[in-house]
Amino acid sequence: MTESAYVRPEASRPRDASLSDWIAVIGGALGALLATLDISITNSALPQIQGQIGATGTEGTWISTGYLMAEIVMIPLAAWLTRVMGLRRFLIVMAALFTLFSIYCGLSSSLQEMIIGRIGQGFAGGAMIPTAQTIVRSRLPNHQLAIGMSLFGLTILLGPLLGPVLGGWLTENSSWRWCFFLNIPISAVLVTLLWSGLKPEKANLQALFKADWAGIAGLTLGLSSLTVLLEEGQREHWFESSMIQWLAIGILVGFALIAIGQCKARQPVIRLRLLANPRYASVILIVAVIGAGLYGVSYLLPQFLGNVSGYNAQQAGSIMLLSGIPAFLLMPVLPRLLGRFPTALLVSLGLLLFSVSCLLDIYLTADSVGHDFYASQILRGFAQVLAMMPLNQASMSAVPPEEAGDAAGLYNMARNLGGSVGLALLGVLVDRREHAHDAVLRESISANSTLGQEHMAQSTSMFLSQGGDFALAQLQAMQQLADTIAREALVMTYADCFFVLAFALAATIPLALLLKAQPQGKRS
Known part of the structure; x- marks a missing residue:
């Protein structure tokens, strides 16, 4: 029997993910958990936050709306920014920004400061949700894909459930500010995992200069306007409000720019043709x-x-x-x-x-x-x-x-x-x-x-x-x-x-x- 006869079965065996692959997957899942957790962690603490920063009940809803608006805008932009910056650099920058904006929220003393911090948190957090799924798809072989997707799915399900409980407990036993300061040690672990598990990639500045800027502008304008319209429409009595009317115009203009990007750009920022x-x-x-x-x-x-x-x-x-x-x-x-x-x-x-x-x-x-x-x-x-x-x-x-x-x-x-x-x-x-x-x-x-x-x-x-x-x-x-x-x-x-x-x-x-x-x- 020849040597190749012994090698052939070994070569046909599916490759298992390496330790660095699993570190990257766990890091991505932790980032997604952090982002989804912060969607709802402030819900239980809203009365205390509003009282200390001088916000009314209606104004306080922007603490959640600002986060959600920025996150929805960032999610479809993540793939393009990954191509521009490289996955490891992009995620580490986003994790650092998430930590800085979390500290800013925890130190806020006014509604304006809190909303700015939450928008920054949502923008950085929105990058960590789809990229976690991308890491699983790109780093794990087919026969282990189910394990990685299960891990990602659990973070998406458990984050919104743990948020209100954790936020309520921190508020009752310490201070609402710890809803934000809690992110500091978690982000430190996250950056360590991303640095260890992901390989460095060169930045692709050509993708930045050749970007679908019409689509990016339309995505930002259209999705942010749509999110605010959906969140505030009922309170503002829908189209009886001039604000809602202007938001509707923003949605139409934004979606028109997205359509132009789909037709004109060589690589649209959001690939609707996948549908x-x-x-x-x-x-x-x-x-x-x-x-x-x-x-x-x-x-x-x-x-x-x-x-x-x-x-x-x-x-x-x-x-x-x-x-x-x-x-x-x-x-x-x-x-x-x-x-x-x-x-x-x-x-x-x-x-x-x-x-x-x-x-x-x-x-x-x-x-x-x-x-x-x-x-x-x-x-x-x-x-x-x-x-x-x-x-x-x-x-x-x-x-x-x-x-x-x-x-x-x-x-x-x-x-x-x-x-x-x-x-x-x-x-x-x-x-x-x-x-x-x-x-x-x-x-x-x-x-x-x-x-x-x-x-x-x-x-x-x-x-x-x-x-x-x-x-x-x-x-x-x-x-x-x-x-x-x-x-x-x-x-x-x-x-x-x-x-x-x-x-x-x-x-x-x-x-x-x-x-x-x-x-x-x-x-x-």
Whole structure:
């Protein structure tokens, strides 16, 4: 037997990722976790932040909106900036900027300073989300891709869940400023991992001079205007506001510039032609709806627990965190699931379970408390893992490796934009359905209503026994009745919102049938 006979089996064995490859993957995942964590870590601390920097409730929403706006703009730009600067240099610069802006936020004493810091944080953080996915696709061989994508997917799911709990705990036990100072040691670890795991690359200044500047300007103007319009539209009564009208003009101009870039630029900053691939387009549509579901639930559930059940931010965050338990339970077996079962089956099952979990919450009552969400939250956790993890992998396997950066940018932008659109639509739904339910309940409880008269009599007697003034007791009884009607209308409104989310998620299941596995030989 010749020597080549012994060498051939060894040569045919798939290459395993090296230690530096895994260091790079872990570094990328840590960066994505840091970026997604800071989206929501300030939510629990907003009342304290607003009080110390002198911001009203409406103004305080810009602390979150500024971050989200900058992040959405940066995500699709990350692939182009990676080509210009090189991956290691780009990520280390972004990690350093993220740390500096985090310190700036922690030291802020005014709303303007806080908003500037949050915009800087969002811009730097947005770079670390798609590049983490790109690192996995470019550094891991095909047979280990599922492990890397599972690690990336877990950070995307756990970041928004851990944020409110961690922010609430830090605020209650120390200071809201530690929501930002916490990033300093994490960023130090992140920079160390990136420096060790990624190879240095030469800067490509030609890509800077030959850039699609029309597309970059359009992307910045269009996406930032769209994000602010979606966030502020309901509060500003939509197109009754001149600000919303100008934002709409900004969106049209921005998207027109993007279209010009698609036609004129040799290498557009955002490769929309990737959407011509039905498999990839299906991934984008599904992840946008899932983004609406993730953001929608993260908005509705704390609102219900706070406004109806009387929970504080930390208590509500602990209920939210329940959906992260399945991620830890499935972590050891998830790569095998991704390799053994078809993507279409896993995603369809995840969407179905996600829809069912929302349907479980349409039977809420004014007496519902945290334990009433246990079943839906646990089921929702399994659903998110089964739907998101295969989608992460499908988004990368649907395109060649050289287009992985652009595909990752579109994928993550679609998830965040889907969340913004979902929140805007839920805001409109909450406002209109709450008024509608309130009006119907008030009409049904008239002065001639037997139930209404009995309720008023009992309440008046109760307050009369406490105060002794009949006129005051009647006023208190009427106020109690009005509060009861308002609370019941709010509960019914939340039930409507969960039903709409369930319907939207179920409607995307047919799209999952297009997510057929690509033959292994066609991947690189």
